[in-house]
Amino acid sequence: MSSFRSALLALVGATLLIANGLAATAANRATFPKDFKQMVMYGDYRRGSGGELAYALKETIDIAKAGKPLPPGTRLVLEIYNDGALTGYFVMEKGVDWGLEVDEEKRTGDWHFQEFGLDGEVKRSPIAERCEACHQGQESNDFMFTRDRMEAYLP
Numbered sequence: 001m002s003s004f005r006s007a008l009l010a011l012v013g014a015t016l017l018i019a020n021g022l023a024a025t026a027a028n029r030a031t032f033p034k035d036f037k038q039m040v041m042y043g044d045y046r047r048g049s050g051g052e053l054a055y056a057l058k059e060t061i062d063i064a065k066a067g068k069p070l071p072p073g074t075r076l077v078l079e080i081y082n083d084g085a086l087t088g089y090f091v092m093e094k095g096v097d098w099g100l101e102v103d104e105e106k107r108t109g110d111w112h113f114q115e116f117g118l119d120g121e122v123k124r125s126p127i128a129e130r131c132e133a134c135h136q137g138q139e140s141n142d143f144m145f146t147r148d149r150m151e152a153y154l155p
Protein backbone atom coordinates (compact mmCIF):
# COMPACT_ATOMS: atom_id res chain seq x y z
CA MET A 1 0.00 0.00 0.00
CA SER A 2 2.66 2.50 0.96
CA SER A 3 4.67 1.65 -2.13
CA PHE A 4 1.53 2.12 -4.23
CA ARG A 5 1.01 5.46 -2.54
CA SER A 6 4.57 6.62 -3.21
CA ALA A 7 4.34 5.41 -6.80
CA LEU A 8 1.13 7.42 -7.19
CA LEU A 9 2.75 10.49 -5.65
CA ALA A 10 5.74 10.09 -7.97
CA LEU A 11 3.37 9.89 -10.95
CA VAL A 12 1.50 13.02 -9.88
CA GLY A 13 4.83 14.79 -9.35
CA ALA A 14 6.10 13.76 -12.78
CA THR A 15 2.86 14.95 -14.41
CA LEU A 16 3.18 18.33 -12.71
CA LEU A 17 6.80 18.62 -13.87
CA ILE A 18 5.80 17.84 -17.44
CA ALA A 19 2.91 20.32 -17.27
CA ASN A 20 5.28 22.99 -15.96
CA GLY A 21 7.78 22.20 -18.70
CA LEU A 22 5.11 22.56 -21.37
CA ALA A 23 3.87 25.83 -19.92
CA ALA A 24 7.43 27.17 -19.89
CA THR A 25 7.97 26.12 -23.51
CA ALA A 26 4.69 27.65 -24.63
CA ALA A 27 5.63 30.91 -22.93
CA ASN A 28 8.94 31.22 -24.75
CA ARG A 29 8.95 30.85 -28.50
CA ALA A 30 12.08 32.89 -29.22
CA THR A 31 14.51 30.84 -31.31
CA PHE A 32 18.01 31.51 -32.58
CA PRO A 33 17.72 33.07 -36.07
CA LYS A 34 18.83 30.77 -38.88
CA ASP A 35 19.60 33.90 -40.91
CA PHE A 36 21.88 35.43 -38.25
CA LYS A 37 24.75 35.53 -40.81
CA GLN A 38 22.66 37.88 -42.97
CA MET A 39 22.08 40.25 -40.07
CA VAL A 40 23.72 43.66 -39.90
CA MET A 41 25.50 45.08 -36.83
CA TYR A 42 23.70 48.35 -36.12
CA GLY A 43 24.69 49.09 -32.52
CA ASP A 44 28.11 48.87 -30.84
CA TYR A 45 27.84 48.91 -27.04
CA ARG A 46 31.29 47.56 -26.26
CA ARG A 47 33.07 49.10 -23.31
CA GLY A 48 36.63 48.07 -22.56
CA SER A 49 36.97 44.30 -22.90
CA GLY A 50 33.24 43.65 -22.51
CA GLY A 51 29.94 44.90 -23.85
CA GLU A 52 27.42 44.07 -26.55
CA LEU A 53 26.87 44.27 -30.31
CA ALA A 54 23.29 44.57 -31.65
CA TYR A 55 22.21 42.86 -34.89
CA ALA A 56 19.07 42.85 -37.07
CA LEU A 57 18.16 42.09 -40.68
CA LYS A 58 18.55 45.02 -43.09
CA GLU A 59 14.77 44.93 -43.73
CA THR A 60 14.14 45.34 -39.97
CA ILE A 61 16.47 48.35 -39.84
CA ASP A 62 14.73 49.88 -42.88
CA ILE A 63 11.33 49.56 -41.15
CA ALA A 64 12.71 51.30 -38.04
CA LYS A 65 14.29 54.05 -40.18
CA ALA A 66 10.88 54.60 -41.82
CA GLY A 67 9.52 55.22 -38.31
CA LYS A 68 7.25 52.17 -38.40
CA PRO A 69 6.67 49.57 -35.68
CA LEU A 70 8.63 46.33 -36.08
CA PRO A 71 6.24 43.60 -37.30
CA PRO A 72 5.63 40.06 -35.99
CA GLY A 73 8.43 37.79 -37.20
CA THR A 74 11.13 40.32 -36.26
CA ARG A 75 14.20 38.96 -34.47
CA LEU A 76 16.89 41.03 -32.76
CA VAL A 77 20.20 39.61 -31.55
CA LEU A 78 22.65 40.96 -29.00
CA GLU A 79 26.14 39.43 -28.92
CA ILE A 80 27.59 39.39 -25.41
CA TYR A 81 31.34 39.94 -24.91
CA ASN A 82 33.37 39.30 -21.77
CA ASP A 83 37.15 39.63 -21.44
CA GLY A 84 37.39 40.29 -25.17
CA ALA A 85 35.57 37.09 -26.15
CA LEU A 86 32.08 36.38 -27.45
CA THR A 87 30.28 34.43 -24.70
CA GLY A 88 26.70 34.11 -25.95
CA TYR A 89 23.64 35.65 -27.56
CA PHE A 90 20.50 37.38 -26.31
CA VAL A 91 17.54 37.10 -28.70
CA MET A 92 14.21 38.94 -28.83
CA GLU A 93 11.52 37.69 -31.21
CA LYS A 94 8.05 39.07 -31.84
CA GLY A 95 5.03 36.97 -32.88
CA VAL A 96 1.31 37.50 -33.33
CA ASP A 97 -0.33 37.58 -29.87
CA TRP A 98 2.74 36.02 -28.20
CA GLY A 99 2.22 38.46 -25.33
CA LEU A 100 -0.97 36.63 -24.36
CA GLU A 101 1.17 33.58 -23.45
CA VAL A 102 3.20 35.55 -20.91
CA ASP A 103 2.02 36.42 -17.39
CA GLU A 104 0.73 39.97 -17.42
CA GLU A 105 3.36 41.26 -14.97
CA LYS A 106 6.16 39.87 -17.16
CA ARG A 107 4.62 40.89 -20.49
CA THR A 108 6.69 42.90 -23.00
CA GLY A 109 4.24 43.49 -25.84
CA ASP A 110 4.43 40.47 -28.18
CA TRP A 111 8.18 39.96 -27.68
CA HIS A 112 9.67 36.79 -26.20
CA PHE A 113 13.25 36.75 -24.81
CA GLN A 114 15.79 33.95 -24.78
CA GLU A 115 19.48 33.48 -24.03
CA PHE A 116 21.63 31.20 -26.21
CA GLY A 117 25.13 29.79 -25.80
CA LEU A 118 27.78 29.85 -28.54
CA ASP A 119 26.45 26.46 -29.71
CA GLY A 120 23.06 28.06 -30.40
CA GLU A 121 21.43 26.05 -27.59
CA VAL A 122 19.11 27.70 -25.04
CA LYS A 123 21.09 28.81 -22.00
CA ARG A 124 19.58 29.25 -18.55
CA SER A 125 21.42 31.77 -16.41
CA PRO A 126 20.34 34.13 -13.62
CA ILE A 127 19.99 36.97 -16.13
CA ALA A 128 17.63 34.93 -18.33
CA GLU A 129 15.01 35.34 -15.59
CA ARG A 130 15.33 39.10 -15.75
CA CYS A 131 15.16 39.95 -19.47
CA GLU A 132 11.53 41.05 -19.40
CA ALA A 133 11.77 42.91 -16.09
CA CYS A 134 14.53 45.16 -17.42
CA HIS A 135 13.08 45.65 -20.92
CA GLN A 136 9.62 46.50 -19.48
CA GLY A 137 11.04 49.93 -18.64
CA GLN A 138 11.35 50.58 -22.40
CA GLU A 139 7.64 50.25 -23.18
CA SER A 140 7.57 53.61 -25.01
CA ASN A 141 10.30 52.28 -27.38
CA ASP A 142 8.54 48.97 -28.12
CA PHE A 143 10.51 47.42 -25.21
CA MET A 144 13.81 48.01 -27.07
CA PHE A 145 16.89 49.83 -25.82
CA THR A 146 18.49 50.23 -29.26
CA ARG A 147 15.68 51.72 -31.36
CA ASP A 148 17.56 55.08 -31.56
CA ARG A 149 20.72 53.39 -32.91
CA MET A 150 18.64 51.41 -35.41
CA GLU A 151 16.94 54.56 -36.71
CA ALA A 152 20.29 56.37 -36.92
CA TYR A 153 22.12 53.45 -38.60
CA LEU A 154 24.03 54.33 -41.77
CA PRO A 155 25.54 51.43 -43.77
Ligand code: HEC
Nearest residue numbers: 045052076090091092113114115128130131134144145146
Ligand atom coordinates in the same frame (compact mmCIF):
# COMPACT_ATOMS: atom_id res chain seq x y z
C1 HEC B 1 19.55 45.06 -16.54
C2 HEC B 1 18.80 45.35 -17.74
C3 HEC B 1 18.74 44.31 -18.86
C4 HEC B 1 18.52 42.97 -18.75
C5 HEC B 1 18.32 42.13 -17.51
C6 HEC B 1 18.47 42.47 -20.12
N1 HEC B 1 18.67 43.48 -21.01
FE1 HEC B 1 18.58 43.34 -23.04
N2 HEC B 1 19.27 45.23 -23.19
C7 HEC B 1 19.54 46.09 -22.14
C8 HEC B 1 20.20 47.28 -22.64
C9 HEC B 1 20.64 48.48 -21.79
C10 HEC B 1 20.33 47.12 -24.02
C11 HEC B 1 21.00 48.07 -25.02
C12 HEC B 1 22.36 47.53 -25.45
C13 HEC B 1 23.42 47.65 -24.40
O1 HEC B 1 23.48 48.65 -23.65
O2 HEC B 1 24.24 46.72 -24.29
C14 HEC B 1 19.69 45.84 -24.35
C15 HEC B 1 19.53 45.35 -25.63
C16 HEC B 1 18.97 44.12 -25.94
C17 HEC B 1 18.73 43.65 -27.29
C18 HEC B 1 18.91 44.45 -28.59
C19 HEC B 1 17.54 44.96 -29.01
C20 HEC B 1 16.94 45.98 -28.03
O3 HEC B 1 16.13 45.62 -27.17
O4 HEC B 1 17.33 47.13 -28.10
C21 HEC B 1 18.28 42.36 -27.18
C22 HEC B 1 17.94 41.42 -28.32
C23 HEC B 1 18.21 42.06 -25.76
N3 HEC B 1 18.63 43.15 -25.04
C24 HEC B 1 17.79 40.85 -25.26
C25 HEC B 1 17.84 40.53 -23.91
C26 HEC B 1 17.63 39.19 -23.38
C27 HEC B 1 17.27 37.96 -24.20
C28 HEC B 1 17.80 39.27 -22.02
C29 HEC B 1 17.77 38.15 -21.01
C30 HEC B 1 18.62 36.99 -21.30
C31 HEC B 1 18.08 40.66 -21.72
N4 HEC B 1 18.11 41.39 -22.87
C32 HEC B 1 18.27 41.14 -20.43
C33 HEC B 1 19.21 45.87 -20.83
C34 HEC B 1 18.88 44.62 -20.30
